[in-house]
Amino acid sequence: MKRRQAWFDGQLDLDPERLVFIDETWASTNMARRHGRCARGERLRVGVPHGHWKATTFVAGLRSRGIAAPFVLDGPINRTAFETYVDKVLVPGLEPGDIVTQPGAANDEKSGGRLWRSASSLACSSIG
Numbered sequence: 001m002k003r004r005q006a007w008f009d010g011q012l013d014l015d016p017e018r019l020v021f022i023d024e025t026w027a028s029t030n031m032a033r034r035h036g037r038c039a040r041g042e043r044l045r046v047g048v049p050h051g052h053w054k055a056t057t058f059v060a061g062l063r064s065r066g067i068a069a070p071f072v073l074d075g076p077i078n079r080t081a082f083e084t085y086v087d088k089v090l091v092p093g094l095e096p097g098d099i100v101t102q103p104g105a106a107n108d109e110k111s112g113g114r115l116w117r118s119a120s121s122l123a124c125s126s127i128g
Contacts (some may be wrong), residue, residue: 001050002082003097010058014099015097016064017063017064017065017095018098018099019063019064019098019099019101020059020061020062020063020069020090020094020098020099020100020101021061021062021063021101021102021103022059022060022062022090022100022101022102023056023059023060023061023062023102023103024059024077025057025060026055026056026057026076027055027056027058028053028055028056028075029053029055030056031054036043054074055075055076056072056073056074056075056079057072057073057075057076057081058070058071058072058073059071059073059082059085061090061100067088068093069085069089069093069106070089071085071089108116
């Protein structure tokens with residue numbers, strides 16, 4: 001309970017301009033609708049990718065003033081891709097005093113808590 005109270009008390013010192021939230025999203029060609037509607041008696045014709053499902057992943061840092069360190073990956077993200085993102089894209093854009101967080105990292109199967117802790121220590125040592 002003391003640690004929780006200490007964390008809560010420390011929130012007053014946070015500068016929102018220094019916060020960077022890491023977020024990931026993706027899209028896949030198999031997300032296209034395979035069924036649709038049209039007027040009765042009309043045939044619905046629309047182009048949809050077929051048989052070559054691909055995923056595109058987008059990772060970025062979100063700041064109060066906009067997007068920072070955008071990164072697009074052809075395929076799903078994995079440990080190697082995330083470490084590359086942190087090292088080559090995110091860290092060079094950070095300034096001393098920035099606070100980087102990845103909501104849900106401890107529950108993320110791809111990165112796991114250990115990966116983010118190692119990546120954040122990399123970021124801290126690179127800008128410290």
